[in-house]
Amino acid sequence: MSVERERKIEAPVIECKAVHKKFLNLAGEEHVVIGDIDLQVKKNEFLVLFGPGQCGKTTMINLISGLLPATSGEITVNGKPVTGPGADRGVVYQTINLFPWLTTMGNVEYGPKIRGVGKEERQKKAQYYIDLVGLQGFEKAYPVKLSGGMKQRVGIARAYCNEPDVLLMDEPFGALDAQTRYMMQEEIEKIWQKEKRTVIFVTNNIEEALYLADRIVVLSNCPATIKAEYKIDLPRPRSYVDPEFLRLRKEITSIVDITK
Amino acid sequence: MTKKLFKDRDDFWRLICGIIAILGFLLIWHFGTNGTRLGEIMPGPIVILKSFFEAFTQKTAGYTIFGHTFWSLSRVLVGYSVACVLGISLGLLMGRYRLAEAIFRPFYEMIRPIPPIAWISLAILWFGLGETMAYFIIFLSAFNNITINVFMGTKSINQELVGCAKMLGANEAQVFRTVVIPATIPYIFAGMQIGISSSWAAVVAAEMVRSSKGLGFLIVSGMDINNISQIFVGILAIGIVGFLLATIMRGVEGKLCQWNVRGK
Numbered sequence: 001m002s003v004e005r006e007r008k009i010e011a012p013v014i015e016c017k018a019v020h021k022k023f024l025n026l027a028g029e030e031h032v033v034i035g036d037i038d039l040q041v042k043k044n045e046f047l048v049l050f051g052p053g054q055c056g057k058t059t060m061i062n063l064i065s066g067l068l069p070a071t072s073g074e075i076t077v078n079g080k081p082v083t084g085p086g087a088d089r090g091v092v093y094q095t096i097n098l099f100p101w102l103t104t105m106g107n108v109e110y111g112p113k114i115r116g117v118g119k120e121e122r123q124k125k126a127q128y129y130i131d132l133v134g135l136q137g138f139e140k141a142y143p144v145k146l147s148g149g150m151k152q153r154v155g156i157a158r159a160y161c162n163e164p165d166v167l168l169m170d171e172p173f174g175a176l177d178a179q180t181r182y183m184m185q186e187e188i189e190k191i192w193q194k195e196k197r198t199v200i201f202v203t204n205n206i207e208e209a210l211y212l213a214d215r216i217v218v219l220s221n222c223p224a225t226i227k228a229e230y231k232i233d234l235p236r237p238r239s240y241v242d243p244e245f246l247r248l249r250k251e252i253t254s255i256v257d258i259t260k
Numbered sequence: 261m262t263k264k265l266f267k268d269r270d271d272f273w274r275l276i277c278g279i280i281a282i283l284g285f286l287l288i289w290h291f292g293t294n295g296t297r298l299g300e301i302m303p304g305p306i307v308i309l310k311s312f313f314e315a316f317t318q319k320t321a322g323y324t325i326f327g328h329t330f331w332s333l334s335r336v337l338v339g340y341s342v343a344c345v346l347g348i349s350l351g352l353l354m355g356r357y358r359l360a361e362a363i364f365r366p367f368y369e370m371i372r373p374i375p376p377i378a379w380i381s382l383a384i385l386w387f388g389l390g391e392t393m394a395y396f397i398i399f400l401s402a403f404n405n406i407t408i409n410v411f412m413g414t415k416s417i418n419q420e421l422v423g424c425a426k427m428l429g430a431n432e433a434q435v436f437r438t439v440v441i442p443a444t445i446p447y448i449f450a451g452m453q454i455g456i457s458s459s460w461a462a463v464v465a466a467e468m469v470r471s472s473k474g475l476g477f478l479i480v481s482g483m484d485i486n487n488i489s490q491i492f493v494g495i496l497a498i499g500i501v502g503f504l505l506a507t508i509m510r511g512v513e514g515k516l517c518q519w520n521v522r523g524k
Contacts, residue, residue, distance in 0.1 A: 065427055067423050067426075067427075084426075085423065085426035085427045086426075086427070086429065087427070087428060087429030089427065090427065090428075091424070091427045093420065093424070095420060097418075097420050097421055097424045099421060099424075099425075099438075099439070099442070100519050100520070101442040101443070101445070101517075101519045101520070102442075102519070110425075110428055110438070111428040111429055114425075114428065114429055114430050114434050114438065115429055142518065142519040143519070144519060144520075158428070162428055162429065
C-alpha cells in the first residue's frame with residue numbers, strides 16, 4: 001500500500017468498543033449474538049465483515065445503524081456515539097427496500113428531499129448518482145419495473161445521494177443471481193473507486209470479500225467475535241484467478257470451516 | 261388512438277359471448293312475459309326500458325329520475341365524505357400508534373359487527389325524519405369498511421421501509437407522511453371502494469324507510485301504488501349509478517397507484 005493512501009485512511013471513522021449483544025429467545029433464555037467486538041474502521045476504508053451464515057453479521061450492521069441498541073459497549077461514528085438511526089450512516093440492504101411508490105428518481109432524492117434541499121439541487125445530485133450506477137433512462141421507472149440488479153443499483157445510489165459519513169452494506173448482493181452478483185461486485189468496486197467512502201460490507205461469500213476488501217474481518221460463529229483479520233493489498237481491479245487471491249481464499253475458507 | 265381494441269382473440273370471443281348471453285336473456289324475458297301469467301306481475305323489458313326513458317322527463321312525486329338520483333347521491337356524498345375523513349384518520353392512527361389502538365379499538369369493535377341498517381329506528385328517534393338520519397346511516401356503513409381496511413393496511417406496512425426512511429434521516433412526522441400514508445393508499449382505496457358500495461346500499465335502505473325523494477323512495481312508492489315498472493326503473497337507476505361509482509373509484513385508484521400491482 002502506498003504511503004499516500006495510508007495517510008488518507010488513517011483517522012478512525014467507526015469505532016466499536018467491547019460491543020456485546022444479547023437477545024432473549026422465546027423460552028426467555030439469554031442468547032449471546034455478539035460477544036465483545038472491538039473494531040476500528042478508518043476513513044475511506046473498505047472493510048468486509050466475513051463470517052458463516054447466521055453468525056450475527058446483520059446484527060452488527062443493525063447495531064452500527066442504531067436500529068438495535070447494544071447490550072453493552074459503545075459504538076461511535078466520527079466520535080459521536082450511536083443512539084438511534086440517523087442520516088450520517090447510509091444502509092444498503094439485502095432485501096433492497098426501495099419505496100415502491102416512488103420512481104428511481106424519487107427513491108434516490110428521498111434523503112435530500114426530507115432534509116429540505118431544493119428541488120433543482122437535489123435532482124441534479126440524484127441524477128449524478130443515477131448516472132454513476134448506470135441507470136440513466138430509468139429515472140421515471142417504478143421499482144416493480146426494474147430487475148433485481150437494477151433495484152440494488154437504485155439502493156446504492158439512494159444511500160450515496162444522502163452523503164452519509166459511512167456506508168453499511170448488509171449482504172447487498174445476497175438476493176441476486178450469480179451472474180448479476182459478479183457484475184455488481186465489479187460495479188460497486190468502480191463506484192467506490194470513483195466516490196471513496198468508508199464502507200462496512202457484510203458477506204458470506206469469500207470471493208466477494210477478497211474482490212472488494214481493503215481489510216477482511218473474519219467473524220466466528222455465534223456468538224460472533226473477531227476470529228482473524230486480513231489486510232488485502234492486491235492491486236485493483238482484482239482478478240478472481242490471481243495466485244495470491246486463490247491462496248488467501250483457501251486460507252480464509254479453512255479458518256472459517258474450523259470455526260464452524 | 262393506436263391502442264388495440266382487443267388484446268387477443270380470447271377477449272374478442274368473451275365479448276361476443278357476453279353480448280349473446282344478455283340478448284338471449286332479454287329475448288326469454290320478452291317472450292316469457294308477453295301475454296303470459298308471468299306478464300301480469302312482471303312487465304317485459306321493452307315496457308321497463310320505455311318507462312325508464314320516460315322517467316328522464318316525466319316527474320314522479322315532483323322529480324325526474326335525475327332529480328331522485330341527485331337526492332340519493334347528495335346524501336351519499338355527505339355521509340360518505342365524513343366517513344372517509346374520519347375512517348382514514350382513525351384507521352391510520354390505530355394502525356400506527358399503540359395508544360390510539362388501545363383507546364379506540366374496543367369502541368370500534370363494538371360498533372363494527374352491527375349492520376348499519378339496524379340503527380335506522382334509533383337514527384329517526386335521534387335525528388328526526390330529515391336528511392341527518394340518512395347521513396348517519398350512510399356514514400356508519402362506509403365508516404366501518406374504510407376504518408378496518410385502513411387499519412389492517414397500516415398494520416401490514418413493511419417495518420424495514422420505516423427503518424430505511426429513518427436511516428435516511430426521516431423523523432416521525434416525515435415517516436408518517438412519506439411512508440405510512442403512501443404504503444396504506446392501496447388499502448385506503450380498497451376501503452373506499454367497499455365503502456361507496458355499502459353507502460349506496462345504505463342510502464336506498466334509509467330512503468325506503470322514510471323519505472319523500474330519492475331512488476329508494478321511488479321503489480317504495482312504486483310498491484304503494486302498485487306500479488311495477490316504477491320499481492324496476494328505480495332498481496335500474498340504482499344499478500347503473502352503483503356501477504358508475506365503482507368504475508370511477510377504480511379509475512382514480514389506477515391513476516394514483518401506478519406503482520402497485522393491485523392498482524393495475
